[in-house]
Amino acid sequence: MTKFVKGNEAVVMGALYAGCDLYFGYPITPASEIAHGAAKWFPELGRVFVQAECETASVNMMFGAAGAGKQCMTATSGPGFSLMQEGISYLAGAELPAVLVDVMRAGPGLGNVYPEQGDYTPAVKGGGHGNYQTFTIAPASVQEMCDYTIKAFEMAAKWRTPAIVLVDGLQGQMMESVTLPEAEKPRPDFSDWAAEGSAKTRPNLVKSIYLDAAQQEQFNVHLQEKYARMREDAQGEAYLADDADVLLVAYGVSSRVARTAAEELRRAGVKAGLFRPITLNPFPREALAAAAKDRKILCVELDAGQFADDVRVQLAKAGLGAEAAGVEMIHRMGGEVVTVDAVVARVKGM
Amino acid sequence: MAIIEQKGMYGEFPRCGKAHARTTHYCPGCGHGIINKLIAEACAEMGLQDSTIFVDPVGCGVFTYYYWDAAHVSAAHGRASAAATGVCRARPDAVTIAYQGDGDLGAIGFNNAFQAASRGEHFGCIFVNNSLYGMTGGQMAPTTLEGEKTTTTPFGRDPSLTGHPLHVCEVFNQLQAPTYIARVSVADTKRIYACKRAIRRVLEIQQKHQGYALLEILAPCPTNFRMDAMKAAKFCMEEMEREFPLGTFRDLENGVAGVAPTAHPESDVLAVKPVPQFPTCNDLFAVPDGIDAPSPENDPAVPERRFKFAGYGGQGILSLGICVAEAARLEKRHSLWFPSYGPEQRGGSANCSVVVSGTPIGSPAVDHPDVLVCMNQPSYERFAADVKPGGTIIVDESVPTDVPPPAGVTLRKVPAIRLAEEFGVPKAANTMMLAALRKYKVTGLDDASLETALVASFKKKPQLVEKNRELLRKAEAAFDA
Numbered sequence: 001m002t003k004f005v006k007g008n009e010a011v012v013m014g015a016l017y018a019g020c021d022l023y024f025g026y027p028i029t030p031a032s033e034i035a036h037g038a039a040k041w042f043p044e045l046g047r048v049f050v051q052a053e054c055e056t057a058s059v060n061m062m063f064g065a066a067g068a069g070k071q072c073m074t075a076t077s078g079p080g081f082s083l084m085q086e087g088i089s090y091l092a093g094a095e096l097p098a099v100l101v102d103v104m105r106a107g108p109g110l111g112n113v114y115p116e117q118g119d120y121t122p123a124v125k126g127g128g129h130g131n132y133q134t135f136t137i138a139p140a141s142v143q144e145m146c147d148y149t150i151k152a153f154e155m156a157a158k159w160r161t162p163a164i165v166l167v168d169g170l171q172g173q174m175m176e177s178v179t180l181p182e183a184e185k186p187r188p189d190f191s192d193w194a195a196e197g198s199a200k201t202r203p204n205l206v207k208s209i210y211l212d213a214a215q216q217e218q219f220n221v222h223l224q225e226k227y228a229r230m231r232e233d234a235q236g237e238a239y240l241a242d243d244a245d246v247l248l249v250a251y252g253v254s255s256r257v258a259r260t261a262a263e264e265l266r267r268a269g270v271k272a273g274l275f276r277p278i279t280l281n282p283f284p285r286e287a288l289a290a291a292a293k294d295r296k297i298l299c300v301e302l303d304a305g306q307f308a309d310d311v312r313v314q315l316a317k318a319g320l321g322a323e324a325a326g327v328e329m330i331h332r333m334g335g336e337v338v339t340v341d342a343v344v345a346r347v348k349g350m
Numbered sequence: 351m352a353i354i355e356q357k358g359m360y361g362e363f364p365r366c367g368k369a370h371a372r373t374t375h376y377c378p379g380c381g382h383g384i385i386n387k388l389i390a391e392a393c394a395e396m397g398l399q400d401s402t403i404f405v406d407p408v409g410c411g412v413f414t415y416y417y418w419d420a421a422h423v424s425a426a427h428g429r430a431s432a433a434a435t436g437v438c439r440a441r442p443d444a445v446t447i448a449y450q451g452d453g454d455l456g457a458i459g460f461n462n463a464f465q466a467a468s469r470g471e472h473f474g475c476i477f478v479n480n481s482l483y484g485m486t487g488g489q490m491a492p493t494t495l496e497g498e499k500t501t502t503t504p505f506g507r508d509p510s511l512t513g514h515p516l517h518v519c520e521v522f523n524q525l526q527a528p529t530y531i532a533r534v535s536v537a538d539t540k541r542i543y544a545c546k547r548a549i550r551r552v553l554e555i556q557q558k559h560q561g562y563a564l565l566e567i568l569a570p571c572p573t574n575f576r577m578d579a580m581k582a583a584k585f586c587m588e589e590m591e592r593e594f595p596l597g598t599f600r601d602l603e604n605g606v607a608g609v610a611p612t613a614h615p616e617s618d619v620l621a622v623k624p625v626p627q628f629p630t631c632n633d634l635f636a637v638p639d640g641i642d643a644p645s646p647e648n649d650p651a652v653p654e655r656r657f658k659f660a661g662y663g664g665q666g667i668l669s670l671g672i673c674v675a676e677a678a679r680l681e682k683r684h685s686l687w688f689p690s691y692g693p694e695q696r697g698g699s700a701n702c703s704v705v706v707s708g709t710p711i712g713s714p715a716v717d718h719p720d721v722l723v724c725m726n727q728p729s730y731e732r733f734a735a736d737v738k739p740g741g742t743i744i745v746d747e748s749v750p751t752d753v754p755p756p757a758g759v760t761l762r763k764v765p766a767i768r769l770a771e772e773f774g775v776p777k778a779a780n781t782m783m784l785a786a787l788r789k790y791k792v793t794g795l796d797d798a799s800l801e802t803a804l805v806a807s808f809k810k811k812p813q814l815v816e817k818n819r820e821l822l823r824k825a826e827a828a829f830d831a
Contacts, residue, residue, distance in 0.1 A: 001635060002645045004672075004679055004687075016631050022439055030691060046628030048439045052432070053465035060429035060462070064436025067423035068403060068444070072436070090426050113691065174688035174714050175672070177679055179645050184631050195421030195437070197444025199400040205365070205415050207406075207424035212367050253714065260712030339717050 114335025379579025381569020652708025
């Protein structure tokens with residue numbers, strides 16, 4: 001079944017096919033269509049929609065629902081995402097699967113409702129307290145907003161971790177064709193650890209507290225080992241990169257601007273290519289390194305350089321110190337989007 | 351000291367990290383120990399241990415999972431009522447009990463608790479009020495008595511600076527949804543028995559799924575009162591009860607009314623629509639709310655075409671864009687639409703961008719449109735200069751075009767607004783523009799696809815379909831070649 005829907009609506013459709021049973025959320029532009037879709041479709045399917053009193057409540061409701069062994073989600077934008085950071089840390093600390101969608105808007109503070117990618121660091125590096133990570137995935141199309149929301153649920157369940165779907169206001173509002181899955185995913189069984197109100201789960205305890213320092217350290221080590229294993233699910237995509245002289249690196253909506261720029265540059269005789277991380281954490285480091293070796297690199301992004309800094313770190317960790325040192329950036333902020341013309345001009349000058 | 355086996359509690363408490371531990375972490379004379387025992391006992395006596403999910407707080411009650419033999423979810427500080435909302439919504443057949451203190455519920459988590467009560471969530475909230483923060487070292491809580499000395503009110507709580515004690519039951523009793531609200535105490539034997547009955551009542555309401563129940567329990571905290579157990583109990587019975595009188599504020603199932611229910615007049619407009627049966631995702635989304643079009647296919651021979659539609663909000667600019675995007679889908683093209691959004695969409699100018707291509711679309715932004723459709727002057731002034739050489743601007747004749755379009759751009763002025771008014775359908779100016787797009791062959795799409803898309807856009811107003819078809823033809827005939 002193919003439909004023409006907004007990215008925000010595709011997220012809800014994906015969540016429903018993924019077997020998400022509960023939605024908790026607080027309205028915020030430019031993510032509101034996710035709440036609107038959820039408010040209609042969750043009850044129509046016999047599932048639960050709760051409009052929370054604030055984002056702090058939404059994320060803690062998720063803590064309860066996930067703790068009770070059900071797949072659940074929320075969606076928000078920057079200010080709400082900031083409020084949720086404590087709760088995300090608790091979800092990670094209690095190893096609870098849950099999916100959060102951040103439809104990024106411009107900041108800091110109230111900012112405005114136009115697209116930015118300024119939430120990169122809190123969404124990718126663990127924005128709350130403590131040594132935790134999230135599984136963070138960055139769709140670039142409406143189809144992917146459906147597909148990767150489903151993937152976020154799979155990864156959240158597989159790794160018992162909060163998963164973040166990171167998009168921006170433009171992606172949330174834009175309409176494209178989406179082909180829906182053929183069938184709903186079966187519900188995962190969480191009865192080994194969840195508090196489900198059953199005889200089997202009566203001994204279960206969902207918590208993030210380890211009063212003893214040695215136990216807390218042991219738990220931290222366990223988490224870090226888990227995150228190291230999570231790297232097997234890193235995903236990236238290279239386009240026109242095989243023979244490129246200049247490699248554009250971008251995610252989300254920026255990657256689409258970069259894609260058009262790469263095509264234009266090719267038409268103008270400049271060998272440009274694109275590498276797009278699909279998962280931002282785990283970062284597809286090896287795939288990036290393979291595409292980036294001996295290339296000039298230009299990051300295209302809608303932030304102050306958070307993404308480019310991470311690309312430098314990833315390249316350096318992959319042993320490409322020279323490439324890392326040479327990473328350049330073209331960016332806009334505040335709701336402005338980098339234009340194709342600007343990328344083309346910049347690459348021609350490199 | 352030998353501890354008698356306690357109903358509803360684990361025989362030993364290994365979760366506290368000590369082997370064979372059988373004593374609780376509570377201080378001598380603390381109310382929590384008694385309350386923990388009463389809850390465990392009631393839960394066991396009522397046969398609810400398999401079906402109960404406890405939501406534990408942060409505060410002195412944080413370690414109830416050491417003791418109660420049932421499933422636990424250990425929540426963040428202040429958030430037990432929010433977490434309990436998630437638990438009871440996820441497991442409506444379970445018995446969900448949140449356990450919270452007066453800093454946890456009364457301060458940081460007050461709104462979460464209050465809103466959960468207001469929604470009538472199906473859980474019981476046991477709220478332990480000892481008039482201060484216990485675990486963090488005896489600071490003032492919202493429930494601290496006037497004049498009471500705490501570590502953050504060393505001169506006694508001064509109402510002129512810190513307000514008066516917060517009466518949680520009385521505030522919650524203003525709400526309509528709760529089923530049960532009561533305040534009890536554990537300061538002496540008589541009160542402990544009454545407390546046990548109230549706890550059973552809370553569990554019974556949950557067992558029967560009768561809604562939200564709040565039980566406030568006044569509890570002594572000898573350590574932070576800086577008193578021995580007897581004096582602390584006396585303080586609890588005298589000073590605290592003077593401020594917080596005991597009683598059942600409501601027990602709706604037992605005929606104790608709280609606030610008088612508001613009379614809701616019958617209303618068709620405000621009627622809640624029941625959802626009687628639950629389809630699958632495929633059933634739900636099979637109902638076409640747009641065009642049932644095939645998936646896009648790649649055809650590199652079809653060049654990319656970028657459109658910008660702009661005008662005032664209410665002129666149908668956004669739906670005109672969707673119409674073109676949907677027509678492209680009918681031809682298996684990759685198709686993308688996005689609107690100006692945010693405060694912009696609520697008054698003033700509106701615009702949307704459409705990209706149609708035979709290959710996957712990169713940038714969604716339309717910086718240089720091939721086609722610009724303009725229905726007002728600000729839009730012309732804003733976008734005309736960006737149109738690609740070889741492109742076309744279709745503008746309503748009412749828009750002054752003193753500033754000429756860029757070299758190589760064709761300007762078409764059409765009487766869209768005037769014609770729509772003459773045809774008696776002023777709202778159809780966008781259909782007039784669609785007619786212009788067809789007439790001047792600037793979309794690269796078949797006339798039939800555009801018409802099918804137009805018809806589909808009136809799916810919810812079928813009575814307008816024929817009228818708009820007719821308008822489309824009349825307009826095309828009226829426009830200059």
